[in-house]
Amino acid sequence: MTAYSIGFGLATLRSSPLSQSRITQALQPTVPPEGPMRIMRAAVTLATGTLLAASLTGQQSAHNKQPVTFKSGQLTLAGVVYKPDGPGPFPTVIWNHGSEKTPGSSRQFDAVADIFVPAGYAVFAASRRGHDASEGAYISDLMDAEEKKVGADGAGRLVVRLLETEQLDDQFAGIAYAKTLPFVDADRMVVAGCSFGGIQSLLAAERGGGLKAAFSISPAALMWGWNPHIRNRLLTAVHGITIPVRLIQPPKDASLEPARVLGVEARKAGKDAFSTKVYSQDSVPEDEQTHCFGGVKGVHNWAGEAVDFFDSVL
Numbered sequence: 001m002t003a004y005s006i007g008f009g010l011a012t013l014r015s016s017p018l019s020q021s022r023i024t025q026a027l028q029p030t031v032p033p034e035g036p037m038r039i040m041r042a043a044v045t046l047a048t049g050t051l052l053a054a055s056l057t058g059q060q061s062a063h064n065k066q067p068v069t070f071k072s073g074q075l076t077l078a079g080v081v082y083k084p085d086g087p088g089p090f091p092t093v094i095w096n097h098g099s100e101k102t103p104g105s106s107r108q109f110d111a112v113a114d115i116f117v118p119a120g121y122a123v124f125a126a127s128r129r130g131h132d133a134s135e136g137a138y139i140s141d142l143m144d145a146e147e148k149k150v151g152a153d154g155a156g157r158l159v160v161r162l163l164e165t166e167q168l169d170d171q172f173a174g175i176a177y178a179k180t181l182p183f184v185d186a187d188r189m190v191v192a193g194c195s196f197g198g199i200q201s202l203l204a205a206e207r208g209g210g211l212k213a214a215f216s217i218s219p220a221a222l223m224w225g226w227n228p229h230i231r232n233r234l235l236t237a238v239h240g241i242t243i244p245v246r247l248i249q250p251p252k253d254a255s256l257e258p259a260r261v262l263g264v265e266a267r268k269a270g271k272d273a274f275s276t277k278v279y280s281q282d283s284v285p286e287d288e289q290t291h292c293f294g295g296v297k298g299v300h301n302w303a304g305e306a307v308d309f310f311d312s313v314l
Contacts, residue, residue: 063117065110070126072173077134079126079174080104081181082113088122088183091314094175094211095125096193096200098292099140104132111296112192115303121310122184126174128167139167139196156227163196164233168203175209186210188314192306194218194292198247199234206240213244213313215306218292219262224255234258238265244273246309248302251281252289 063082070077084090095112097103109125116123129136139162147155171191179186190213193201198219205214220230245266249259256278263276279301281289288298 063110063113063123065113068177070173070177072129072170075129075135075170077126077129077136077170077173078104078132079124079177080109081122081124081178082109082117083122083183084117084120089185090120090122090183091188091190091310092122092124092178092184093310094171094178094189094191094204095123096171096191096197096204097125097127097131098193098195098197100131101138101140102132103127107296111299115299115306119307119311121307122181124174124178124181124184126170126177128170134170136166139163152226156223156229159223159227160229160233163199163230164203167196167200168207171200171204172207172209175204175211188212190214190310190313192216195220195222199230202234202237202241202245202247205243205245206237208242211243213310214241214246215309216245216247217302218249218253219247219258221249221253221255221258221291224257231261234262235265238262238271238274239269241271241274244309244313245271245275246305247274247276248305249276249278250284250289250291250293250298250301251279253278253291 064085066081068079068081070079093112093116095109097108100106103109104125104127109123112125113123127134128139130138130141139159142162143155143159146158175189178184178189187210189211191201191204191211192215193199194217198216201214201216202219204211205216220227220234223230247259247262249256259276259278263274266274266276279289284293284298284301288294288301293299293301
């Protein structure tokens with residue numbers, strides 16, 4: 001088993017010997033073989049450093065950026081909002097970060113705003129519990145503790161339960177807060193995210209809540225090979241989704257099975273508005289072909305497609 005540094009989202013990778021050779025072509029190993037939750041912790045540390053470096057060298061986005069706080073149950077969560085000039089109301093993108101501890105410390109949220117605000121969208125990016133300044137337990141800490149108690153399968157079960165309950169509740173608390181903002185058009189809200197955020201986007205699409213579309217990047221790609229519980233949960237989600245979904249992956253993602261398997265399931269279920277796509281290697285720069293298109297530096301690969309997709313729905 002090997003850990004890998006990735007972009008927006010972080011998750012544990014386990015793979016069979018047969019698939020390992022394919023995966024190692026896509027990602028560079030960063031730590032020695034170890035338990036899956038320890039691997040996640042190491043990968044979070046490494047990727048956070050990469051993203052912090054990006055934040056120091058990149059231009060800070062303006063886009064009328066404002067930090068906010070809101071409640072999810074008894075917890076106070078942090079977030080940031082962006083908007084075009086003018087009073088609005090504007091169609092709004094709800095952005096879901098991955099499992100990295102401090103997504104707000106990097107240029108991630110600003111980079112997403114750089115895509116959508118010039119296209120006329122407001123952006124709301126919340127930090128779920130345990131991330132950034134948000135109260136509550138950090139999901140990777142809970143997974144690590146569960147693996148120590150009951151093993152990797154138990155941790156795999158736990159992460160699904162957390163993602164579909166309290167983590168999803170945090171997302172919808174943020175959506176409810178965003179709907180109260182005077183510049184947000186509550187009837188034109190869409191959702192997007194990568195890795196854990198890609199999973200959150202699919203689960204949000206399943207729950208509905210007035211969202212009009214979902215754009216999911218690399219959902220569960222790093223967990224697909226070792227966690228059957230997330231595979232089964234996303235297969236179930238496909239059947240409950242009634243809004244348009246676009247699921248995309250870079251050509252050398254840790255696993256391309258999410259796009260293939262969920263796409264097949266959507267076709268079987270007659271979900272014509274659920275589309276999947278794996279980008280070709282000749283369409284993506286080599287250093288942006290891995291998970292989440294390499295993070296912040298790779299957003300340009302999918303930016304136009306995301307805007308066009310949301311424009312077509314709204």
